Amino acid sequence: MSMREDEKRGYFGEFGGSFIPEELQKVMDILEENFENYRNDPEFIEEYKYYLKEFVGRENPLTYAKNISEKFGGAKIYLKREDLNHTGAHKINNVIGQILLAKRMGAKRIIAETGAGQHGVATATACAMFNMDCTVYMGKLDTERQALNVFRMELLGAKVISVDAGQGRLKDAVDAALGDLVENYENTFYLLGSAVGPHPFPSMVKHFQSIISEESKQQILEKEGKLPTAVVACAGGGSNAIGAFAHYIDEKDVRLIGVEPAEAPTLTEGVPAVIHGFKCLTLLDEDGNPRPTYSISAGLDYPGIGPEHSYLKESGRAEYVAVTGDEALEAFQLLSKEEGIIPALESSHAIAHAVKLAKELSKDDILIVNLSGRGDKDVEQVFKMINQ
Numbered sequence: 001m002s003m004r005e006d007e008k009r010g011y012f013g014e015f016g017g018s019f020i021p022e023e024l025q026k027v028m029d030i031l032e033e034n035f036e037n038y039r040n041d042p043e044f045i046e047e048y049k050y051y052l053k054e055f056v057g058r059e060n061p062l063t064y065a066k067n068i069s070e071k072f073g074g075a076k077i078y079l080k081r082e083d084l085n086h087t088g089a090h091k092i093n094n095v096i097g098q099i100l101l102a103k104r105m106g107a108k109r110i111i112a113e114t115g116a117g118q119h120g121v122a123t124a125t126a127c128a129m130f131n132m133d134c135t136v137y138m139g140k141l142d143t144e145r146q147a148l149n150v151f152r153m154e155l156l157g158a159k160v161i162s163v164d165a166g167q168g169r170l171k172d173a174v175d176a177a178l179g180d181l182v183e184n185y186e187n188t189f190y191l192l193g194s195a196v197g198p199h200p201f202p203s204m205v206k207h208f209q210s211i212i213s214e215e216s217k218q219q220i221l222e223k224e225g226k227l228p229t230a231v232v233a234c235a236g237g238g239s240n241a242i243g244a245f246a247h248y249i250d251e252k253d254v255r256l257i258g259v260e261p262a263e264a265p266t267l268t269e270g271v272p273a274v275i276h277g278f279k280c281l282t283l284l285d286e287d288g289n290p291r292p293t294y295s296i297s298a299g300l301d302y303p304g305i306g307p308e309h310s311y312l313k314e315s316g317r318a319e320y321v322a323v324t325g326d327e328a329l330e331a332f333q334l335l336s337k338e339e340g341i342i343p344a345l346e347s348s349h350a351i352a353h354a355v356k357l358a359k360e361l362s363k364d365d366i367l368i369v370n371l372s373g374r375g376d377k378d379v380e381q382v383f384k385m386i387n388q
C-alpha cells in the first residue's frame with residue numbers, strides 16, 4: 001500500500017487511525033468525505049487563500065535574523081513569521097480552513113476545545129467574522145487560570161462552557177465537545193485545534209497548516225536560491241511543526257527537527273498507545289494512563305503528539321529533541337533583545353535549539369525556524385519567572 005493510500009485511511013505507519021465509538025465514527029466518516037471533496041476544489045482553495053490574505057494577513061515574511069546569525073557565527077537563521085498573523089499565531093490558518101469546510105457542510109454552529117485558550121480565541125475570532133454560533137469547551141481549572149482568555153472569547157461573541165468533570169483540564173473539555181458533537185452533528189462542526197485526534201483531523205489540520213511551508217519554500221528559494229539545511233519547529237500536538245515540514249518531507253536533504261519541552265518529552269520518551277481516539281507516541285504513568293506534564297508553555301503541555309510526527313520519528317525522517325523551560329526562557333529574552341521580536345514561549349523552544357544547532361553548522365548552512373506565535377501573551381508570566 002502506498003503512503004497516499006495509508007494516509008487516506010488515516011494511518012502513518014502504525015500510528016493514527018480512529019479508535020472511537022460507532023456513533024462518533026459515523027460523524028468522522030461524513031467529515032472525511034467532505035474534506036476529500038473540497039481539499040482540491042479550486043473554488044474552496046481560492047476562498048481559503050482569500051481569507052488568509054485579507055483576514056489573517058498572509059503571506060507573512062521569512063525574516064533573516066541577522067543579529068543572532070552573526071552573533072553565533074554559524075548557520076544563517078531565518079524566521080517564518082507566524083507571529084505576525086491576526087490573533088498572533090499559526091492556529092488561525094487551520095481555523096479558517098475548517099470553518100470554510102463547516103460552511104460548505106451546512107453547519108450553523110461551531111464547537112471547539114481549548115486548554116490555555118489560544119485555540120478558543122482563534123476560533124471565536126473567525127466565528128465572529130463568519131457569523132457562526134460558537135461554543136468553546138474549557139476545563140474548569142483552565143478557565144480559572146486563563147480568565148482573560150475566557151473574557152476575550154466572550155468579547156468575540158462565543159459561549160465558553162466550563163467543564164467541571166474529571167480534572168477540569170483539556171482532556172475533559174475534549175470529552176465534553178465530543179459528547180456535544182454526537183448529539184448535534186446535523187448542525188454542528190467540531191473544530192479541532194491541533195494535528196491530533198481521530199482521522200481525518202490530523203490530515204486535515206496538516207493540510208491547512210501546510211501553507212506555512214508552501215510559502216517558506218518559495219521564499220527561501222527566492223532569497224537564497226537553495227533549500228534550507230534544516231527546518232526547526234516546536235511541537236506540542238504538532239500542528240505548526242507538521243505545517244512547517246510538509247513541503248520539505250519529500251526533500252530528503254532537508255533535515256526536519258521538532259523541538260519538544262523536556263518537561264513533556266512525548267517523542268523522546270513516549271511509547272505507542274491510544275489516547276484521545278488515535279494511536280501515537282504517548283507519555284504514560286505506571287498505570288498506563290496519560291501522564292500529567294508541566295511545560296512552562298501551555299501550548300506544548302500535551303502528553304501525546306500527532307500521529308504523523310510519531311511516524312516521522314520512528315521512520316527516522318525527522319529528528320526530535322527536547323529543550324528545557326530554562327533554555328526556552330533564555331531564548332525568549334535573546335530574540336527580544338537581539339532581533340526586536342518577542343516570541344511565544346512555545347516558539348522559544350525552537351529558537352533555543354536552532355541557536356545551539358547554528359553554532360555547529362557553517363555559514364553556508366541555512367536554518368528556517370518556525371516562529372509559531374508572538375510572546376505578548378507570555379510577558380506577564382516571564383516577568384514573574386524572572387523577578388521571583
Ligand SMILES: *Cc1c(COP(=O)(O)O)cnc(C)c1O
Nearest residue numbers: 236237238239240299346372373
Ligand atoms: C498552540 C501553540 C503551539 C503548540 O501547538 P502545535 O499544535 O504543536 O503547533 C505552539 N506555538 C504557539 C504559539 C501556540 O499557540
